[in-house]
Amino acid sequence: MNRSIRIYIYPHRRDDPFRNVLAPVDFEPGGNYASESYFKKVLLKSHFITKDPLRADLFYMPFSIARLRHDQRVGVGGIQDFIKDYIYNISHEYPYWNRTGGADHFYAACHSVGRSAMNKVDMVRWNAIQVVCSSSYFISGYIAHKDASLPQIWPRHGDPPNLTSLKRKKLAFFAGGVNSPVREKLLQAWSNDTEIFAHHGRLKTPYADELLGSKFCLHVKGYEVNTARIADSLYYGCIPVIIANHYDLPFTDVLNWKTFSIVVATLDIPLLKRILKEVEQEQFLTLQENVMKVRRHFQWHLSPVDYDAFYMVMYELWLRRSSVRIPF
Structure with a gap:
């Protein structure tokens, strides 16, 4: 996995009005929903990224549910429409989504609102890989083994205590x-x-x-x-x-x-x-x-450490990569 998997991240313009939603946070994440921001921030600096979509095993949709939740232009009530428009745009501007119906695409979300964010885009719920904290068999939009459970982790610094x-x-x-x-x-x-x-x-x-x-x-x-x-x-x-x-x-x-x-x-x-x-x-x-x-x-680290939460998520994604590469 460490040597082979490559991920293409859908780009956005520097002047994109929703750059705050698509770009990684420019601060160290904290709180209950830090896992979503940590993953994106570390992924963008990792060796897993490729700028050549022809080499990509998976395609990352970098929207942040947590930031959409707190964006006054969107809010909880507007997240589903934002995602619907986002999928429409990438599926018309790029050919990659349409090759597989999104089966080699993924997003990451830890906010509880994320469990209903895809309700207006069934293709995401049924086809794409959802890396989410709200990973319940009881939720119809979550499909075990296609989707992956993201742990909810409070960021901490230093070595953990060693007690008996x-x-x-x-x-x-x-x-x-x-x-x-x-x-x-x-x-x-x-x-x-x-x-x-x-x-x-x-x-x-x-x-x-x-x-x-x-x-x-x-x-x-x-x-x-x-x-x-x-x-x-x-x-x-x-x-x-x-x-x-x-x-x-x-x-x-x-x-x-x-x-x-x-x-x-x-x-x-x-x-x-x-x-x-x-x-x-x-x-x-x-x-x-x-x-x-x-x-x-x-545990999350801004510079990932072998076998930490970031590498565990990457390994889960590697297990879910398509075994068939579809030629253009």
Whole structure:
């Protein structure tokens, strides 16, 4: 993959009125939707780019859902029309989309609005590769193995902490807004427990300290199946417990999630403590050891590092490249 895959990025004019949407951000991304901006920013500087579309394995459509969301000229209500016009323009100005109906094209989006952004362009939803954080089997526009799950990651600097289970006194931890029936069910069952710490609202202690002091960290479906909590858990060496049905987990074509996480069905929330306590010490240590191994795959760097999140996304794209090159 590192030697062979080549990507052509659709260009835009310097005076394009939506250059802010098509160009990479000129600052270091932050927040919940940083993955989208990081990927674009790093990709444009990488050796994977080709200016010759005849050499390209894939074609990147560089619009940013997050920036469209906050652009007053577009906003949430105008994103679908913007994408529709964008696809119309590239399909009439260039021959590449029409060769495959967009099957060798892709875009990346982490904002939750992205799951409905393609509703007016069925060819994108059914044919193009969607690299998105909102990667749920339950959403009709997302097709597993054609599309790819992008992890939601808060950017962090420096080396991650190296801690052992001996410093982890709490069984499990969760903190977040109650914005889904699943989280409501979790808090109803465990908000007053002495071993599972489920919090709603602002914490009195630093968030990082809670992650560092817990054996298991709960990733509970909110408005979407995805949150940054999985990457948070891995960063702080805490075994992620995924309570989000229909979640196509990030890099699932590459990583064996059973070796470093526990998946609990939402119906089994009342059994959560029993499930976690049935994890024997040897199994727990193996899970934690694997957490320490895989967390490098869930980190962004402005200059990519082998096997980090950028290279993982590139490998997912490489797995999805067409095996048939269509001649002009």
